[in-house]
Amino acid sequence: MNRGSEPAANGGRGLGSAVDAAFTSLLEESAEDLYENAPCGYLSTLMDGTIAKVNGTLLGWLGRERDEVVGRMSFSDLLTVGGKLYHETHFAPLLHMRGEVNGIALEIRAADGTRMPVLVTSVVKNGDGGEPLLIRTTLTDARDRRSYEAELLRARRAAEEARRQAEADRVRLQSALAVLQQSLLPDTLPDVPGLVTATHYHTASPDRLGGDFYDLFPLGEDRWAFFLGDVSGKGPEAASLTSLARYTLRTAAAYTADPAAVLATLNTALHDRYTSGEPRYCTAVFGVLQPDGDGFDVRVASGGHPPAVITRADGGAEFLDTPGGMLVGILPDAPFVGAHNRLEPGDSLLLYTDGLTEARVGADRGLFGEEALRAFAAEHAGGGPDGIVAALVELLSGFGDGLNDDTALLCLGVPATPDAAAEGKRT
Amino acid sequence: MNSLSVAVEDAPTGPVVQVMGDLDYDSADVFRAAVGGLAVPPGALLVIDLAGLTFCDSSGITAFLAAWNHARASGGDAALAAVPPSTARILHIVGVDRILQVYPDATVAAQAASRGA
Numbered sequence: 233m234n235r236g237s238e239p240a241a242n243g244g245r246g247l248g249s250a251v252d253a254a255f256t257s258l259l260e261e262s263a264e265d266l267y268e269n270a271p272c273g274y275l276s277t278l279m280d281g282t283i284a285k286v287n288g289t290l291l292g293w294l295g296r297e298r299d300e301v302v303g304r305m306s307f308s309d310l311l312t313v314g315g316k317l318y319h320e321t322h323f324a325p326l327l328h329m330r331g332e333v334n335g336i337a338l339e340i341r342a343a344d345g346t347r348m349p350v351l352v353t354s355v356v357k358n359g360d361g362g363e364p365l366l367i368r369t370t371l372t373d374a375r376d377r378r379s380y381e382a383e384l385l386r387a388r389r390a391a392e393e394a395r396r397q398a399e400a401d402r403v404r405l406q407s408a409l410a411v412l413q414q415s416l417l418p419d420t421l422p423d424v425p426g427l428v429t430a431t432h433y434h435t436a437s438p439d440r441l442g443g444d445f446y447d448l449f450p451l452g453e454d455r456w457a458f459f460l461g462d463v464s465g466k467g468p469e470a471a472s473l474t475s476l477a478r479y480t481l482r483t484a485a486a487y488t489a490d491p492a493a494v495l496a497t498l499n500t501a502l503h504d505r506y507t508s509g510e511p512r513y514c515t516a517v518f519g520v521l522q523p524d525g526d527g528f529d530v531r532v533a534s535g536g537h538p539p540a541v542i543t544r545a546d547g548g549a550e551f552l553d554t555p556g557g558m559l560v561g562i563l564p565d566a567p568f569v570g571a572h573n574r575l576e577p578g579d580s581l582l583l584y585t586d587g588l589t590e591a592r593v594g595a596d597r598g599l600f601g602e603e604a605l606r607a608f609a610a611e612h613a614g615g616g617p618d619g620i621v622a623a624l625v626e627l628l629s630g631f632g633d634g635l636n637d638d639t640a641l642l643c644l645g646v647p648a649t650p651d652a653a654a655e656g657k658r659t
Numbered sequence: 660m661n662s663l664s665v666a667v668e669d670a671p672t673g674p675v676v677q678v679m680g681d682l683d684y685d686s687a688d689v690f691r692a693a694v695g696g697l698a699v700p701p702g703a704l705l706v707i708d709l710a711g712l713t714f715c716d717s718s719g720i721t722a723f724l725a726a727w728n729h730a731r732a733s734g735g736d737a738a739l740a741a742v743p744p745s746t747a748r749i750l751h752i753v754g755v756d757r758i759l760q761v762y763p764d765a766t767v768a769a770q771a772a773s774r775g776a
Contacts, residue, residue, distance in 0.1 A: 464717065555751075586717060590717065590749075637716070
């Protein structure tokens with residue numbers, strides 16, 4: 233093998249010698265020693281379970297001498313109470329039926345009462361005539377495995393608990409958000425005699441609190457106020473601004489029926505509240521409806537909001553222009569521009585937020601735009617508020633991910649016939 | 660979608676911020692971070708050059724107003740230049756074209772600023 237004169241081989245000689253020695257000792261290892269000191273417990277029993285032969289490893293685990301076990305104890309005597317029960321009801325019957333049982337987890341009980349988890353495999357040895365002679369059993373130490381499994385189980389329980397807690401938190405938060413969101417929008421709108429109303433609210437994401445708002449409420453005996461708007465930003469800060477805007481508008485309307493003056497009050501409130509840092513503002517249309525003959529007189533003012541659309545009984549549609557209205561809350565003395573119009577039977581007034589007109593549509597991802605909305609509303613003018621809003625809801629759902637902002641719709645219409653007015657009041 | 664990029668140049672009249680790509684809810688923070696770190700000395704004009712703007716929604720409008728607030732906080736002012744027609748239309752609806760000066764391009768904006776100064 234190695235030559236001493238070759239320095240390069242010198243290092244190899246020592247290693248070679250160690251390997252040689254290991255091989256020699258392996259070859260010299262007796263079957264008896266392998267049996268006695270194997271890294272698992274060996275056990276041979278008669279068919280009735282009486283222990284006939286046991287190795288040193290198992291005796292060591294049990295803390296017992298050979299002569300107190302062999303011929304005196306049966307396999308089930310080595311087991312815990314639960315183990316005995318399982319042995320009698322499952323293990324032994326299965327073994328007799330199949331001739332072998334593999335890897336069953338049991339616990340053995342040592343002389344001092346300590347327990348030790350083991351995996352048990354048993355095989356029946358048959359005689360030449362096929363008659364069962366004895367049972368050979370190996371027991372593998374499962375303590376490390378057991379603690380590993382226990383750790384896995386503990387970790388899984390902890391993970392499940394954390395997941396359950398997170399889910400509970402999510403549900404709680406979601407319902408809190410839903411309640412808050414509801415406080416920003418009216419549950420139902422009041423019945424206005426001779427007027428049909430339809431609304432829709434789309435939140436771009438269920439976790440984003442809305443930044444759009446609308447309302448319709450009585451102003452004294454025979455007038456009605458309505459508004460629709462959109463606050464800057466998204467999420468909780470937008471929601472708090474929405475709340476401030478909504479209640480300021482309702483309060484201001486109690487003092488004046490001039491739409492531009494109501495928006496001016498809101499402007500002052502927002503500007504005072506948010507003077508520095510992040511710009512906080514809203515766009516809004518505020519209006520007052522007064523019954524007039526068989527229709528309604530409508531006065532609106534706009535602050536930075538895209539123009540409302542009026543659809544006519546004859547199938548046309550036009551913008552209710554309010555050019556020059558400023559965003560609400562940016563400048564201390566912002567100008568707001570009013571407009572005046574009339575809704576005849578069959579006419580509808582559509583208010584919307586820019587989530588609709590700023591939706592990105594088509595292959596070029598261009599804005600949907602006000603003009604496309606006007607044309608769309610004209611097509612559905614005959615359906616009245618319910619028909620127009622239903623058609624827009626369908627349109628919005630077709631926008632898919634092109635619709636990435638909240639969208640609010642409020643449509644107020646005078647029914648074409650008095651019958652339809654009665655119909656409208658019930659909805 | 661065109662991702663947003665922002666480049667800043669220093670003109671004698673103040674910083675010129677070139678905005679390229681889509682300015683929306685997801686990208687507005689990029690613009691605001693860039694503008695928020697700019698020094699706009701008293702009397703200087705922060706010009707927001709929109710020649711490369713491909714899309715702008717209401718988050719972008721808010722970002723322009725934040726830039727205007729930022730410039731005014733230090734005694735300066737802000738203006739928009741080369742506003743694409745679709746954005747000009749939105750600026751007009753919300754009235755922001757009466758808050759921020761709008762110029763045909765950044766050079767004209769700078770000239771106007773130097774004349775004013």
